Every structure is written in structure tokens, then in C-alpha cells.
Amino acid sequence: MVAGLLMVVLGGLLEVCSGVSANRGGYPTFTDEIPFKITWPGPEFTLPASGALYKEDDFVIMTTTEQEKYKCLLPSLTAGDEDDGKEYSGPSPAELLDPLFKRSSCSYRIESYWTYEVCHGKHIRQYHEEKETGQKISVQEYFLGNMAQKSQSTETDKVEEAENVKSSAETEVPTKNIEGQLTPYFSLEMGNGTPCVLKQNQARSTAVLYICHP
Numbered sequence: 001m002v003a004g005l006l007m008v009v010l011g012g013l014l015e016v017c018s019g020v021s022a023n024r025g026g027y028p029t030f031t032d033e034i035p036f037k038i039t040w041p042g043p044e045f046t047l048p049a050s051g052a053l054y055k056e057d058d059f060v061i062m063t064t065t066e067q068e069k070y071k072c073l074l075p076s077l078t079a080g081d082e083d084d085g086k087e088y089s090g091p092s093p094a095e096l097l098d099p100l101f102k103r104s105s106c107s108y109r110i111e112s113y114w115t116y117e118v119c120h121g122k123h124i125r126q127y128h129e130e131k132e133t134g135q136k137i138s139v140q141e142y143f144l145g146n147m148a149q150k151s152q153s154t155e156t157d158k159v160e161e162a163e164n165v166k167s168s169a170e171t172e173v174p175t176k177n178i179e180g181q182l183t184p185y186f187s188l189e190m191g192n193g194t195p196c197v198l199k200q201n202q203a204r205s206t207a208v209l210y211i212c213h214p
Contacts (some may be wrong), residue, residue, distance in 0.1 A: 054076060055076055060074070094186070103121070106119040114126050123145065124193070125144065125191055128141075142193070142204065144205075145192065145204060145206040158196060178211065185209040187210075187214070189207055190207075192205075193206070
């Protein structure tokens with residue numbers, strides 16, 4: 001059976017033809033594990049005017065094992081590129097995290113000896129508890145940083161902080177390699193921790209990275 005040349009519009013499914021076109025080269029790998037929505041346009045086919053945009057010259061010819069040929073149009077990426085150029089006017093990372101900081105919310109990491117406590121927007125503590133005779137609990141602890149001193153900032157400090165937030169919003173968002181993926185993050189500095197004897201009683205400080213991850 002020899003099929004004629006058919007047009008297939010795949011609504012925004014870039015995975016089907018990932019980076020493959022007449023000008024891009026290569027062939028994609030198909031799989032039966034993911035159900036793809038395929039629209040058969042028929043003889044009266046016109047390119048969609050809304051949603052994902054397509055170009056006549058951005059396609060790839062797919063051939064099945066039965067030698068049936070299909071013309072696969074690829075969604076244009078120009079619309080997304082235009083959105084990237086728009087100026088962002090939404091809340092800053094600090095403003096997005098503010099509701100979390102106002103709650104009494106803490107995260108913990110328990111290791112063999114030490115327990116690490118991150119109370120968001122408040123402090124970071126490293127501690128170890130031992131029960132002594134008479135059920136008395138002995139606690140060995142170090143504060144790795146806290147935010148208490150932020151509330152005593154002057155009006156000048158607030159103006160400088162606002163300018164720093166504005167300038168940081170205009171710069172590129174920093175990323176960190178987490179589990180093999182570049183992930184955007186927001187860094188929160190916490191200082192004024194327990195003095196460190198090994199560093200001439202310098203106050204401990206920690207940077208907490210809040211990441212954007214699905």
C-alpha cells in the first residue's frame with residue numbers, strides 16, 4: 001500500500017520531531033509509550049492562525065516501515081522568543097518567598113550526628129541532642145546564620161536594598177547544576193551566626209539557595 005503525501009499537524013508536540021526539519025537534519029526516534037494527538041487535515045488544509053504557528057518550509061518527511069510517507073510540520077519558536085524579550089513586571093523572588101518567611105516553617109536534614117534546621121527567613125541551626133541521666137537533654141548547637149538583624153535596618157539601608165533588588169532583577173537569573181540540570185535559584189544570605197573559633201571568632205554565615213524546580 002502506497003500512501004500519498006499527507007500533512008500532519010502536531011499541536012505543539014515538539015517531542016515528536018525534536019529539532020528535525022528539512023534544514024535541521026537527522027531523524028527522530030518514535031515510541032509507542034506516549035500517546036500523541038494527530039490531526040488529519042484532509043485536502044482542504046490551511047495553516048492555523050492562532051496557537052502554535054507553523055511555516056510551510058519548516059517540515060520533515062517521515063517514512064514508516066511500510067514505506068508510507070508523511071509530511072510533518074514543526075511548530076515555530078518565534079512566538080516564544082518574542083515573549084522572552086518582554087520586560088518582566090511581576091513580583092521579585094524575595095516577594096514570592098515573603099509568605100513563607102512570615103510563617104513558622106522549618107526544614108530539617110538529619111545526619112548520623114548533626115541535625116540541620118532551616119527556619120525560613122529566620123535562622124539556620126546545627127545541633128546535636130543527648131539524653132543524660134535523669135532524662136535531662138543536653139544540646140550542643142551552633143547557629144550558622146540568622147536574619148534577625150535585618151529588621152533593624154535604617155531608611156538608607158532600605159533604599160539601597162530596593163535598588164539592589166531592582167538591579168538584580170535586570171540581570172540574568174543565576175543557575176546551578178542540580179542532578180544534571182541547570183536550575184534557576186534565588187540566594188538568601190544569612191549572617192551573624194555563632195562565632196567560629198577556627199576563624200578568629202568570625203561570625204558564621206550561610207547562603208540558602210531557593211530553586212525553581214518542577
